[in-house]
Amino acid sequence: MAVNFKSISIMNGYAFLRVCAVLGIIFSFTQSSYAQIHLDRVSKAERSDGLGYVVRFHFDQPIDSFQVIQPASDLIQMQLFGNNIDTTGIQLPELGGKIQEVRLYKLEDSFGVDIYLDQNVYVMATAYPDKASDDLLLAMTKSTAYEVEVYTQQFLAKNWYLNINPDNALDITMIPATEPDEDYNEIADKLKFDTIIIDAGHGGKDPGNIGYRHTKEKDVVLAISKKLGEYIEEYLPDVNVIYTREDDTFIDLYDRGSIANRHEGDLFVSIHANGFHDPSVRGTEVFFLGLHRSESSLEIMKKENMIFNDGKREVRELTEEELLIYELAHSGYISTSERIASMMDHQFSKRANRKSRGVKQAGFVVLYEASMPALLVEVGFLTNPSEQRFLSSEYGQSIMASAIFRSIRDYKEEYERSQEITSSN
Ligand SMILES: [Zn+2]
Numbered sequence: 365m366a367v368n369f370k371s372i373s374i375m376n377g378y379a380f381l382r383v384c385a386v387l388g389i390i391f392s393f394t395q396s397s398y399a400q401i402h403l404d405r406v407s408k409a410e411r412s413d414g415l416g417y418v419v420r421f422h423f424d425q426p427i428d429s430f431q432v433i434q435p436a437s438d439l440i441q442m443q444l445f446g447n448n449i450d451t452t453g454i455q456l457p458e459l460g461g462k463i464q465e466v467r468l469y470k471l472e473d474s475f476g477v478d479i480y481l482d483q484n485v486y487v488m489a490t491a492y493p494d495k496a497s498d499d500l501l502l503a504m505t506k507s508t509a510y511e512v513e514v515y516t517q518q519f520l521a522k523n524w525y526l527n528i529n530p531d532n533a534l535d536i537t538m539i540p541a542t543e544p545d546e547d548y549n550e551i552a553d554k555l556k557f558d559t560i561i562i563d564a565g566h567g568g569k570d571p572g573n574i575g576y577r578h579t580k581e582k583d584v585v586l587a588i589s590k591k592l593g594e595y596i597e598e599y600l601p602d603v604n605v606i607y608t609r610e611d612d613t614f615i616d617l618y619d620r621g622s623i624a625n626r627h628e629g630d631l632f633v634s635i636h637a638n639g640f641h642d643p644s645v646r647g648t649e650v651f652f653l654g655l656h657r658s659e660s661s662l663e664i665m666k667k668e669n670m671i672f673n674d675g676k677r678e679v680r681e682l683t684e685e686e687l688l689i690y691e692l693a694h695s696g697y698i699s700t701s702e703r704i705a706s707m708m709d710h711q712f713s714k715r716a717n718r719k720s721r722g723v724k725q726a727g728f729v730v731l732y733e734a735s736m737p738a739l740l741v742e743v744g745f746l747t748n749p750s751e752q753r754f755l756s757s758e759y760g761q762s763i764m765a766s767a768i769f770r771s772i773r774d775y776k777e778e779y780e781r782s783q784e785i786t787s788s789n
Pocket of ligand 1: 581
């Protein structure tokens, strides 16, 4: 049980165990190794007082413990601990509504739960055992967008199958979220995650950032983009790779979007390298489109949103209104982008050993123009001598391309597994 019990409150009506994390481990071995706990239903409802929503986990016995985090305004994650939690025949709530989806992931000694909310819902979540039954209740209390924003900052989203052992990722079963859809096969092709648009930033008359030893962003990102495409073609042969550019040509931001849209991409990945006046600044950043842009993103946006018009350079800025409308219309793109972005960030920091500057939202025109989940990656700072050396080397370019590749592959697997299980049950 490689679990951090410090962050878990021990439930089960045995409140005295709450005091001691070590006892929590003993407790879970002695109390529940033999009895099978059955989770037969998860239901959702609006609170009768109108102040929020409730998700109820219908257990026939109390579980050992649980944990709740809320890494984003529209994502609540829980981990339910108890040996032998059985979910045969489980009924899950229908998709859609304020609580859009409840997904369960069977982990080694627990269940991971993702609860996706509508983008316009602002709630704060807490969980507690129902006094009248063995059920576990997740209460979501309405709050302001600002409060939720501040509250969610403290949590890092869990990626359930990376969370255990990446080598065992295939052992994870996801429980079907809905009844089988009879029309599934007809739409199955459209649901496949099978076209990826790789966008090497800049090119031609637009060199992008100029770094240490006059390294040009356009050259570094083209090399990484091509390697990424090669990895996808080799290891994900069912995926169609489309490049917005494959050589040193200039393509404007709008044309990049229309290439992506014409090919009906499932994901748009724009690859860039950063620059800054202070050579000590380094690290990777992954951006997806959105309103909640940080001050530090402004500088990068100015560089990446440059429009070249008849020899003149100007910055095209997306207005708050444009971004707001985008967020309302494309919440699905945003949540997918955010999820892949966090997987990518994980790969950069944990597998590729880069300094991570995090996952951020910003108003990039190139992402706005592509009507699909879309990310902009800054692979590092060419103005930092050590990152310049790394990113200019064949070795460094392979490391970055394979980190991007792995996160795309992992997301594709997760996505298709959810589609498969939905269709075959
Ligand atoms: Zn760039």
